Amino acid sequence: MLQDDIQHHLDTQWLKNRNMKVKDIYETMEYGPAPESADEAIQFLESHHKKFKLFINGKWVEPSSGEYFESVNPSTKEVLANISEANDTDVNKAVAAAKKALPEWVKIGAHKRARYLYALARQIQKHSRLFAVLESLDNGKPIRETRDIDIPIVVRHFYHHAGWAQLKDTELKDYKEVGVIGQIIPWNFPLMMLSWKIAPAIAMGNTIVLKPAEFTSLTALLFAEICEQIGLPNGVVNIITGHGKVGAALVDHKEVNKIAFTGSTEVGKIIRRATAGTGKKLSLELGGKSPFIVFEDADLDSVVEGIVDAIWFNQGQVCCAGSRLLVQESISGKLYKKIRARMENLRIGNALDKSIDIGAIVAPVQLKVIEDLVQLGIKEGSTLWQPSWKCPTEGYFYPPTMFTDVSPSSIIAQEEIFGPVLVAMSFRTHQEAVKLANNTRYGLACSIWTENINLALDIAPQIKAGTAWINCTNVFDAAAGFGGYRESGFGREGGKEGLMEYLKPRIDDNFSDAPIVIPTEKVASLKSNNIQLPEIDRTSKMYISGKQSRPDGGYSMVINNSKGDYIGEVSKGNRKDIRNAVEAAHANKNWETNTGHAKAQVLYYIAENLAIRKDEFANRIVQMTNQSHADALQEVELSIERIYTYAALADKYDGQVHHTVHKNVTLAMPEAIGVMGIICPDECPLLGFISTVIPAIAMGNNVIVVPSEKLPFSATDFYQILETSDVPAGTVNIVTGNKDELAQVLAKHDDVDAVWYFGGLKGCKDIEFLSADNMKRTWVNYSKYRNWLDKEQGEGHIFLKHATQIKNIWIPYGA
Numbered sequence: 001m002l003q004d005d006i007q008h009h010l011d012t013q014w015l016k017n018r019n020m021k022v023k024d025i026y027e028t029m030e031y032g033p034a035p036e037s038a039d040e041a042i043q044f045l046e047s048h049h050k051k052f053k054l055f056i057n058g059k060w061v062e063p064s065s066g067e068y069f070e071s072v073n074p075s076t077k078e079v080l081a082n083i084s085e086a087n088d089t090d091v092n093k094a095v096a097a098a099k100k101a102l103p104e105w106v107k108i109g110a111h112k113r114a115r116y117l118y119a120l121a122r123q124i125q126k127h128s129r130l131f132a133v134l135e136s137l138d139n140g141k142p143i144r145e146t147r148d149i150d151i152p153i154v155v156r157h158f159y160h161h162a163g164w165a166q167l168k169d170t171e172l173k174d175y176k177e178v179g180v181i182g183q184i185i186p187w188n189f190p191l192m193m194l195s196w197k198i199a200p201a202i203a204m205g206n207t208i209v210l211k212p213a214e215f216t217s218l219t220a221l222l223f224a225e226i227c228e229q230i231g232l233p234n235g236v237v238n239i240i241t242g243h244g245k246v247g248a249a250l251v252d253h254k255e256v257n258k259i260a261f262t263g264s265t266e267v268g269k270i271i272r273r274a275t276a277g278t279g280k281k282l283s284l285e286l287g288g289k290s291p292f293i294v295f296e297d298a299d300l301d302s303v304v305e306g307i308v309d310a311i312w313f314n315q316g317q318v319c320c321a322g323s324r325l326l327v328q329e330s331i332s333g334k335l336y337k338k339i340r341a342r343m344e345n346l347r348i349g350n351a352l353d354k355s356i357d358i359g360a361i362v363a364p365v366q367l368k369v370i371e372d373l374v375q376l377g378i379k380e381g382s383t384l385w386q387p388s389w390k391c392p393t394e395g396y397f398y399p400p401t402m403f404t405d406v407s408p409s410s411i412i413a414q415e416e417i418f419g420p421v422l423v424a425m426s427f428r429t430h431q432e433a434v435k436l437a438n439n440t441r442y443g444l445a446c447s448i449w450t451e452n453i454n455l456a457l458d459i460a461p462q463i464k465a466g467t468a469w470i471n472c473t474n475v476f477d478a479a480a481g482f483g484g485y486r487e488s489g490f491g492r493e494g495g496k497e498g499l500m501e502y503l504k505p506r507i508d509d510n511f512s513d514a515p516i517v518i519p520t521e522k523v524a525s526l527k528s529n530n531i532q533l534p535e536i537d538r539t540s541k542m543y544i545s546g547k548q549s550r551p552d553g554g555y556s557m558v559i560n561n562s563k564g565d566y567i568g569e570v571s572k573g574n575r576k577d578i579r580n581a582v583e584a585a586h587a588n589k590n591w592e593t594n595t596g597h598a599k600a601q602v603l604y605y606i607a608e609n610l611a612i613r614k615d616e617f618a619n620r621i622v623q624m625t626n627q628s629h630a631d632a633l634q635e636v637e638l639s640i641e642r643i644y645t646y647a648a649l650a651d652k653y654d655g656q657v658h659h660t661v662h663k664n665v666t667l668a669m670p671e672a673i674g675v676m677g678i679i680c681p682d683e684c685p686l687l688g689f690i691s692t693v694i695p696a697i698a699m700g701n702n703v704i705v706v707p708s709e710k711l712p713f714s715a716t717d718f719y720q721i722l723e724t725s726d727v728p729a730g731t732v733n734i735v736t737g738n739k740d741e742l743a744q745v746l747a748k749h750d751d752v753d754a755v756w757y758f759g760g761l762k763g764c765k766d767i768e769f770l771s772a773d774n775m776k777r778t779w780v781n782y783s784k785y786r787n788w789l790d791k792e793q794g795e796g797h798i799f800l801k802h803a804t805q806i807k808n809i810w811i812p813y814g815a
């Protein structure tokens with residue numbers, strides 16, 4: 001079909017050129033089609049009789065349902081092959097195979113796993129043209145992109161992770177594999193997403209079951225053949241095809257230890273809720289509406305090419321597409337003109353034509369989504385611009401499109417269109433640019449264009465996004481982490497940070513099923529012990545915005561000690577108190593931007609003030625728990641030591657400079673998550689509070705703390721320490737009351753970015769489930785209890801990891 005087109009084109013071109021002068025020919029000469037042969041890809045399809053089975057336990061097996069569905073070439077609407085529709089039985093078989101393969105895959109060790117990953121990289125590289133053609137046929141994306149971008153990135157991922165496999169036992173010896181991993185990927189970068197998921201997972205000793213998207217299963221099935229060819233042990237990689245319900249069955253499967261998902265935020269939320277409380281590890285790489293910010297001193301010709309790569313790469317079907325153009329008003333007219341001229345010159349057509357810029361949209365359903373959102377944009381009053389040329393009609397094509405006069409709150413400025421549609425808005429000041437950029441529920445990426453490096457590096461930390469590209473866009477590499485803030489999901493893929501998604505700390509195996517019990521003194525009771533006790537008739541207030549505050553509801557709660565004696569009352573906080581605390585936390589803008597050194601100074605000051613009052617704090621612990629004074633004093637001493645640890649780490653838990661393959665330095669910077677809710681453990685009233693609150697604030701977060709419900713006084717006494725230690729108002733807010741009620745309010749609150757919860761299983765499940773609305777980061781203990789007195793369990797980098805998210809900043813370097 002494509003060959004006939006070319007012959008026809010050449011014939012007409014020849015006739016046209018016959019009567020022209022050479023000069024005219026140069027001026028009018030069009031690009032001729034440059035078709036890539038599909039022969040080898042067709043041979044591959046025919047080798048499976050254009051009917052693909054499932055790849056389970058190293059074998060090709062018929063789907064239990066006996067059902068197949070069609071995979072279509074979006075450039076031509078031709079059926080390429082029939083793909084198996086898996087069902088629950090197949091999911092069970094695949095998970096069982098992965099589970100069976102796991103012990104041996106772990107046992108063979110780091111070096112042998114590295115050899116397998118290296119072999120995969122080599123084989124994909126050897127067959128890279130076949131993979132590129134097959135991907136273009138199946139997805140509709142230009143061969144220029146699959147050949148020069150997708151497949152090289154895939155190969156790089158396997159090589160890079162062959163290296164990590166080799167280094168696992170030395171560089172990551174405190175971590176172990178997670179187990180059986182369920183991986184669900186979308187259709188926009190089918191093989192690339194597969195490599196981002198499979199390479200780190202198997203490198204770290206996990207086994208996997210992967211479900212490709214229904215529209216684009218073919219390269220995953222070719223990859224399965226490669227697994228066979230290199231003799232990968234059976235069951236390490238299983239590929240099951242089918243629709244969304246296959247993914248759902250994988251998510252629900254009890255033997256799956258982790259789900260890694262890339263796709264829509266909507267399905268991401270379903271998966272978050274479905275896995276709540278199960279203890280399954282979860283990473284979600286979801287949608288975006290990423291800003292592409294152009295300042296008036298930017299090199300506009302580079303900007304235009306950047307925009308082509310940002311929004312017309314892969315037909316705009318890119319989660320991190322620079323779909324929101326924010327341009328400084330002084331240059332907006334000039335830039336729009338240049339963009340329109342460039343759009344007029346973009347070429348659209350069959351994905352296998354090497355001289356096209358834009359291919360086909362993956363499927364009619366996605367085309368309809370784009371068409372509907374564009375119509376909505378017109379209705380909303382934005383101005384549409386499309387090139388004068390017409391799209392081919394034989395496939396699912398949509399022209400490059402730009403909207404101007406867009407209001408920041410309009411649907412097209414807020415919703416992911418996932419097509420070649422750019423929405424442009426202007427700004428006047430730098431501050432306005434940051435505000436507009438952050439005016440979204442997403443936070444996947446941003447791209448900043450200016451010739452002023454100071455400006456770029458001032459703006460990059462202010463944008464809530466997991467990746468910041470400076471004077472570049474849509475660059476990826478296996479050595480750099482990629483992933484979102486906010487509703488763009490959590491977890492990272494690539495870089496060392498991505499490996500962590502497929503590992504768990506070995507120390508987790510030492511947690512116990514019940515909270516630690518510290519022996520109580522046999523004789524201790526309020527009447528009998530001779531320790532000087534604090535006042536018992538005082539009702540402790542809450543602590544919000546640096547002030548002690550009365551509860552909104554006016555109620556208090558009686559607190560008895562472990563022997564049932566009355567020891568005092570605390571305020572009973574409610575939804576409104578949490579709301580006030582969240583507001584106070586947000587109002588405090590300065591804590592996060594303090595240097596690590598400045599934060600450390602405050603933490604040392606806290607430790608110093610606690611040390612001065614250690615007896616008083618020990619007495620309070622004795623009063624609540626009836627443990628020995630010596631044990632209580634040890635808890636206070638450990639608390640002081642722990643504060644020292646985090647003061648020390650405040651300026652040492654730093655990022656990395658990744659060795660990416662482009663001419664960049666890629667800075668992986670841990671940033672504060674923002675406003676965090678912390679529900680403290682019930683055991684160790686002071687140390688439990690310190691061990692959770694201090695690492696969170698050491699990393700620059702502002703926190704709302706719910707202290708132990710049973711033993712709250714160590715936390716309420718702590719106000720006096722906070723007040724005298726230069727802790728800014730709003731950094732630590734303490735709301736006492738019913739633990740689970742308050743935890744739920746925090747989990748539901750849309751302005752809270754993360755919640756940590758230490759308690760029972762039901763509470764953990766509620767937190768994970770309720771946090772799905774705004775995709776909070778959660779860290780819960782699934783009713784496995786740490787011994788807070790033990791340094792290995794009660795402190796360390798893992799706390800800081802959960803208190804931060806990594807932004808990868810790509811800065812041109814040596815270019």
Ligand code: NDP
Pocket residue numbers: 184185186187188211212213214215242243244245246247248249251262263264265267268270271285286287288318319366369416417418
């Ligand atoms: P989905 O999120 O629906 O699909 C992604 C993957 O999840 C596919 O393999 C899909 O299977 C599977 N899936 C669907 N439902 C479930 C479920 N309940 N449980 C588990 N897995 C499930 O994206 P779509 O492909 O439907 O695209 C819809 C929109 O999502 C797009 O318009 C775009 O806005 C956005 N999107 C974002 C992507 C990103 O990278 N951020 C990538 C793709 C889409 P199947 O395909 O077989 O239904």
